[in-house]
Amino acid sequence: MLLHHYRFAPDETLFDAETFRRELAGTRSPIAPFKAALRAIQSRLDERFHAGADVRDLVHGRAWCLDQLLGVAWSLHDWPDDGVTLLAVGGYGRGELHPHSDVDLMMLLESDDDTPYREGLTAFITLLWDIGLEIGHSVRSLSDCEREAEGDITIITNLMESRTLAGPESLREAMKARLAPGRMWPSDRFFEAKWQEQITRHHRFNNSEYHLEPNIKSSPGGLRDIQMIGWVAKRHFGSQRYEDLVANGFMNDAELRILSQGQAFLWQVRYALHMLTGRAEDRLLFDHQRTIAELFGFRDTPERLAVEQFMKRYYRHVTALAGLNDMLLQHFDEAILRGGERLVTTSLNERFEIEGGYIKARNRAVFRDHPYALLELFLLMAEHPEIEGVRADTIRLIRDHRHLIDDLYRDDAQHQHLFMSLLRSSGNVARQLRRMNRYGVLGKYLPEFGQAVGLMQHDLFHIYTVDAHTLRLLKFIHQFRKPEARSEFPVAAALVHQLPKLELLWIAGLYHDIGKGRGGDHSLLGARDVERFAERHGLSNRDTRLVSWLVENHLMMSMVAQKRDITDPDVIGEFAVLVGDETRLDHLYVLTVADINATNPTLWNGWRASLLRQLHAETKRALRRGLDNPLDREEWVRETRGEARSLLVTVGADIGRVDRLWESLGEEYFLQYAPSEIAWQTMGILAHGESPLPLILISAPTDDMSDGGTKVFIHTRSVDDLFAATAAAMEQLGLSIHDARIATSSNDWTLNTFIVLDDQGRAIRDPGRIEEIRGHLVEELDDPDDYPQIVTRHTPRQLRHFKVPTEVLIEQDPANERTLLELTAPDRPGLLARVGRIFMEQDISLSAAKIATLGERVEDVFFITDKAGAPLTDPERQQRLRERLIEMLDVAG
Numbered sequence: 001m002l003l004h005h006y007r008f009a010p011d012e013t014l015f016d017a018e019t020f021r022r023e024l025a026g027t028r029s030p031i032a033p034f035k036a037a038l039r040a041i042q043s044r045l046d047e048r049f050h051a052g053a054d055v056r057d058l059v060h061g062r063a064w065c066l067d068q069l070l071g072v073a074w075s076l077h078d079w080p081d082d083g084v085t086l087l088a089v090g091g092y093g094r095g096e097l098h099p100h101s102d103v104d105l106m107m108l109l110e111s112d113d114d115t116p117y118r119e120g121l122t123a124f125i126t127l128l129w130d131i132g133l134e135i136g137h138s139v140r141s142l143s144d145c146e147r148e149a150e151g152d153i154t155i156i157t158n159l160m161e162s163r164t165l166a167g168p169e170s171l172r173e174a175m176k177a178r179l180a181p182g183r184m185w186p187s188d189r190f191f192e193a194k195w196q197e198q199i200t201r202h203h204r205f206n207n208s209e210y211h212l213e214p215n216i217k218s219s220p221g222g223l224r225d226i227q228m229i230g231w232v233a234k235r236h237f238g239s240q241r242y243e244d245l246v247a248n249g250f251m252n253d254a255e256l257r258i259l260s261q262g263q264a265f266l267w268q269v270r271y272a273l274h275m276l277t278g279r280a281e282d283r284l285l286f287d288h289q290r291t292i293a294e295l296f297g298f299r300d301t302p303e304r305l306a307v308e309q310f311m312k313r314y315y316r317h318v319t320a321l322a323g324l325n326d327m328l329l330q331h332f333d334e335a336i337l338r339g340g341e342r343l344v345t346t347s348l349n350e351r352f353e354i355e356g357g358y359i360k361a362r363n364r365a366v367f368r369d370h371p372y373a374l375l376e377l378f379l380l381m382a383e384h385p386e387i388e389g390v391r392a393d394t395i396r397l398i399r400d401h402r403h404l405i406d407d408l409y410r411d412d413a414q415h416q417h418l419f420m421s422l423l424r425s426s427g428n429v430a431r432q433l434r435r436m437n438r439y440g441v442l443g444k445y446l447p448e449f450g451q452a453v454g455l456m457q458h459d460l461f462h463i464y465t466v467d468a469h470t471l472r473l474l475k476f477i478h479q480f481r482k483p484e485a486r487s488e489f490p491v492a493a494a495l496v497h498q499l500p501k502l503e504l505l506w507i508a509g510l511y512h513d514i515g516k517g518r519g520g521d522h523s524l525l526g527a528r529d530v531e532r533f534a535e536r537h538g539l540s541n542r543d544t545r546l547v548s549w550l551v552e553n554h555l556m557m558s559m560v561a562q563k564r565d566i567t568d569p570d571v572i573g574e575f576a577v578l579v580g581d582e583t584r585l586d587h588l589y590v591l592t593v594a595d596i597n598a599t600n601p602t603l604w605n606g607w608r609a610s611l612l613r614q615l616h617a618e619t620k621r622a623l624r625r626g627l628d629n630p631l632d633r634e635e636w637v638r639e640t641r642g643e644a645r646s647l648l649v650t651v652g653a654d655i656g657r658v659d660r661l662w663e664s665l666g667e668e669y670f671l672q673y674a675p676s677e678i679a680w681q682t683m684g685i686l687a688h689g690e691s692p693l694p695l696i697l698i699s700a701p702t703d704d705m706s707d708g709g710t711k712v713f714i715h716t717r718s719v720d721d722l723f724a725a726t727a728a729a730m731e732q733l734g735l736s737i738h739d740a741r742i743a744t745s746s747n748d749w750t751l752n753t754f755i756v757l758d759d760q761g762r763a764i765r766d767p768g769r770i771e772e773i774r775g776h777l778v779e780e781l782d783d784p785d786d787y788p789q790i791v792t793r794h795t796p797r798q799l800r801h802f803k804v805p806t807e808v809l810i811e812q813d814p815a816n817e818r819t820l821l822e823l824t825a826p827d828r829p830g831l832l833a834r835v836g837r838i839f840m841e842q843d844i845s846l847s848a849a850k851i852a853t854l855g856e857r858v859e860d861v862f863f864i865t866d867k868a869g870a871p872l873t874d875p876e877r878q879q880r881l882r883e884r885l886i887e888m889l890d891v892a893g
Contacts, residue, residue, distance in 0.1 A: 015041055015065040021072060030076060034069065034131035041065045042099060046275055055268040062097040063088075067165055070105075073127055074166040077120045083110040084117045085167030090136070093161035094230075098267070099274035100281075102136045103128075106162070108171050109141040134280070142171070146178045149185070153193040156185050157231055187236035191336050195329060198228055209318040210456075210468035213289075216266050216273070217282040221318025223270070225325040226263050232332050250331055252396070255324055262321040269314065272296075284314070303519045308456050315454035315465050323438050327399075330358075331392035348380055359384075360391040367401035371409060374401065375418040375445070378436055382427035390435070398439045405444035416537045419445065423503035430474035433510070437471060448514050448529045455517045463600050466516050472598035473509045473591075480590065491613050492593045495586045504543055507533065508550035508591055527552035550587055553578070557592045561611040563822070563850050563861045566618065567672045567741070569636045570815050575615070576622040585623065589616045605761045606701055607709035607738045637667050643675035648682060657686055664745040672741045672848070673753070677711075681751065685715050694781045696774045700765040709738055709755040710764040712773070716781065718748040720867075723846045724836025725787040726752070729780040731833055733773055734759050740849035788840075806889040808882040812871055813863065818847055819872040821862045821881075825889045831858060834888055842881050843867050 015037065023033050045058050067088070074086050087093070090104035097103065107121055114121070121139060128135050140148070149156040159179060164172050181187055202220045205211055209221035217223045233239040237248055242259060245251040251259075272292045273281045281288070293310035300306045334356075343356035351366050351373050352359055359381060366373050377398070381387050390398070409415055423429060436442035443450025452466035464472060477496065479485055485493040499505060507530060515525025527548045534544035556578065564571045579585045592612060597604045641662070648658055661682060670678065681697065688695040694716035701710065714726065723742065730737055739755035758764055764773065780790055809822040825831065832851070839846060848863040865871055872878055 011061060011064070014044055014061055015068055017068040017072060020069075024072070030073075030127065031130050034073070034127075037069060038132065045099070049271060049275065055264060055271055058271060059096050059098060059267055062099070063092060063095045066092070066097060066103060070165050073124065076127070077124050079120055079167070080116045082168045084108065084121075085169070085171040086165045087172060088163045088165050090158050090161055093158075093163050095163070098270050098280075100134065100279050101274070102134050102280065104136045104158070105165075106137065106159075107139045108145070108167075108175060109139065110171055110174075112141045112143055114139060114141070142175055142178060145175050146184075149179050153185070153190070153197065156190070157194070160231065160234060181235060185235070187232075188336050190235045191232050191332055194228060194231055195333075198225070198329075208464070208468060209322050210315060210464045212463040213283055213285050214314070214318070215282050216270055216284055219318070221320075221322035221325070223263070223266050225321055226259060226266075229259070229325060229328050232329070232336075236332065236336055245328075250335070251328065254400075255328075255396075258320050258324050262317045265313070265317045268296075304517055308517075311456040312454040312465075315456065319438075319454065323440075326438070327392050327395045330389070330395070334392055348384070352377060352380055354384070354387060355391060357386070357388040358391045359387050359389075359394065361394045361397055364397060367397055367404065371401070371404045372412075372414050372418060374398065374405065374441060375415055375422070378432040378441070379418055379422045379425065381435070382422055382425040382429060382432045385427055390439075395439060398441065402440050402444050405441065410445060411536070415445075420503065420537050423506045428478055429506055430471065430478040433474055433506075434471045437467060443467075446510070446533070449510065451518070452514055452516060464598075466513050469598050470510060470513055473512070473594045474506060476594035476597045477505060477509060477590065480594070489593060491616060492590050495590050499587060499590070501543065504547050504550075505587055505590060508547045508554070508587070509594065511547070511551045512554040512591065512595065523552050523554065546584065546587065549584060550591060553588065554591055554595060557588050557612065557615065558596060561615045562608070563859065565816075565848055565850070565863065566611065566615050568816065569633055569671070572615075572618045572622050576619050577627055579619060579623070582620060582623050585616065585619055602761055605709070605757060606763050607755055607757060610709070633667065633671065637670040640670045640673070640675055640678065644678040644682070647675060647679040651679075651683070653683060654686070658682055661685060664747045664749070665743070665751070666746065668847075669743045669751060672743060677753075681713055681715070684713065688715070692782075693778055696777050698770045698774055700770065701763045709757045710770075712754045712756055712777070714750065714752045714754070714777070714781070716750055718744050718750045719784040719787075721784070721787045721836065721840040722750060722752070722781070724833060724840050725781060725790045726754070726777070727836045728790045728833035729777055730754070730756060733776055735764075735773070736761075736851075737832055737849075738851045740846070740851070742847045742849075806886045808885050810872070810878045810882060812873070814871075816863070817871055818863050818865050821864055823858070823860045823862065823885065825858055825860075827858045831889070832860075835860075835862070835885070838881070838884050838888055839864070842877075842884065844872070844881070845869065
């Protein structure tokens with residue numbers, strides 16, 4: 001496998017230079033023949049790609065063809081002497097050209113004076129542009145190269161990968177001599193700069209190879225990571241082939257295969273991307289993923305989509321490459337940067353020691369003679385936070401011996417004890433589990449976890465593979481234990497320190513999504529898996545029941561908070577019965593918060609935090625009262641009114657006016673709102689007096705996020721289509737509605753509250769923006785005759801790559817004498833306005849709504865009645881509503 005310079009046997013079936021020269025001789029202009037040759041070369045290469053040819057032959061073959069064409073083009077111009085050479089640099093210098101890769105060229109001059117060559121160089125570059133080549137070019141003298149390369153790591157890297165295409169080779173040799181490590185960029189400085197360059201590049205991708213739409217060139221584990229190994233090897237060892245690293249003891253044959261196979265796969269994907277898009281595309285976007293999956297022969301199965309199978313192969317390759325990159329760069333670090341250092345060594349036990357801050361096996365037979373050390377190493381790292389990482393030679397020993405982890409190994413009581421000791425450690429358990437995964441140990445010890453490695457769910461909600469998401473969840477649990485978590489995650493940060501056995505949360509986190517990709521309910525599959533784990537590892541019956549319950553019900557708290565009316569005491573009572581006790585509730589809360597944050601960085605916001613905090617607090621209150629002594633609706637209303645009255649007395653409100661206002665408000669109002677909200681709204685209504693304009697009150701949350709989104713309270717005459725007009729007006733303001741509570745007084749006034757966020761998912765706190773929102777809503781909602789026009793104004797969003805069919809579920813809510821409508825549809829601006837328009841058409845009233853945006857789709861719940869306030873029980877009317885929603889939203893999407 002070649003490192004930089006390539007060898008490609010001449011292939012006249014791809015391009016015959018002599019025949020091409022004869023064709024040129026018979027034409028007045030060379031442009032048309034060159035263009036035709038380029039088209040023919042690419043067509044032949046694409047045909048071979050579709051026929052299953054080795055992509056390495058195609059990538060090197062295109063470079064060879066361009067070498068011939070550029071040689072001919074160069075020969076069409078007169079050069080006064082041997083003072084100029086045409087070089088291929090960068091990727092083309094390595095002999096790698098994908099269908100639309102830039103052709104990077106440098107014209108190297110012996111002298112700083114380019115006057116003798118200026119006319120020829122201009123004509124040559126113009127010809128290349130005219131024939132349609134995408135070139136990157138520079139003109140540099142030898143002294144230019146020396147001066148510019150000395151101050152720029154990118155330039156020295158580019159020039160290291162040079163080949164002579166035309167002109168005297170002696171000029172390139174002279175350049176190499178000036179750029180040699182002995183004169184500039186010695187290997188230690190070069191390595192440090194390239195390593196920092198890689199750290200910065202990886203940081204742009206959150207240091208994860210598991211991106212939803214990865215960049216196959218620049219993401220961790222991508223082609224740049226392979227090139228990084230080559231650059232360092234070339235600078236330090238002068239290597240021309242990756243095999244040289246094997247000879248030098250820096251890589252073994254198995255690692256060379258990982259590198260070679262990974263590069264070939266990524267080249268195959270990159271070639272397909274260029275071919276399909278007609279441009280130099282390195283982003284593996286959603287629509288490209290599906291097309292390439294089909295092109296590569298993947299087919300949908302009942303368990304998994306073809307695109308998910310393809311992406312699983314992609315992630316497995318880049319994970320292996322990222323791990324290899326880590327290990328080899330650390331190896332280079334030890335040899336290049338620390339080779340002359342005298343490292344401090346501290347003994348840990350008979351098997352391991354710390355050398356220069358890194359743990360190291362004391363002899364090469366450690367894992368062979370003591371297989372349990374494959375787990376012991378990670379336990380030691382958890383117990384010794386001063387350890388920075390694992391020495392490269394020990395990483396290789398782990399990789400070489402992980403095959404020892406088989407069924408007998410897993411059934412060994414000593415090994416089970418070590419793994420449980422790791423989970424019970426007070427150290428950074430999440431980090432050690434991530435390391436175990438990176439080195440291939442975790443998936444060996446827990447084969448069920450191994451099945452989830454690289455498993456992608458093709459949607460915008462889950463943006464990580466199952467294993468990456470799981471390890472991110474564990475990382476959040478660890479972060480909750482830090483003092484700084486108290487500001488953003490106050491409840492989780494408090495609870496995590498109260499859990500008596502934190503290892504049970506680590507186990508539940510490890511297994512919560514482990515059943516995905518196998519067909520069936522992943523929560524049930526995971527619950528059965530975790531029960532087997534608990535039995536194997538000697539957990540008590542009580543602890544086993546807890547972890548199994550957590551895995552089976554890990555979605556429940558999020559679903560109740562986002563889809564049920566948690567101001568309803570009956571909903572709280574039902575949830576409290578499902579949870580059963582405070583221990584389960586506290587574990588489930590921490591697991592849920594970590595799960596949401598680890599699923600997608602955009603999902604966690606103040607409103608979701610507020611919902612979960614409220615559900616946790618009200619459920620804990622219900623559990624402490626006792627499941628056989630639930631808080632009934634009348635008591636809830638009585639307590640809420642009493643607390644609100646006390647608040648109003650404190651601020652000097654006219655209690656007589658308060659009582660007269662409250663007489664018109666039904667029981668539902670006092671169930672929906674907290675005492676502080678009722679006091680705020682009451683004061684606003686009384687102050688507004690007899691004004692004919694709608695009352696708009698807006699309350700920004702506090703900075704600690706605990707109060708959720710921005711509250712918009714609207715008090716106006718009850719008229720048809722108010723919800724639809726309000727939703728449309730908020731869409732025009734760029735606001736997203738996350739909750740809607742609708743109440744109507746006995747004298748036909750509405751008291752509607754909306755929780756809104758901006759288009760970045762943030763609460764609105766700026767006073768100027770708040771006043772702008774208030775003014776716009778007053779203007780839009782002051783005349784009901786304008787509502788139909790307002791509702792029809794919307795801006796459709798560009799279609800996403802995901803096709804989410806509209807689904808409508810209608811069922812009854814007899815306890816509250818209303819109908820529940822659950823809507824799943826593609827997310828787009830104007831969606832709520834469209835829904836409101838349909839409610840308007842169908843003579844439907846809305847009493848409450850829960851709005852949840854999950855990636856590319858929304859899952860909204862509406863509590864509705866007919867205009868008389870009765871539930872929708874007529875099956876035909878339900879069907880008409882269902883069909884109209886599907887018709888309207890699918891067409892709009």
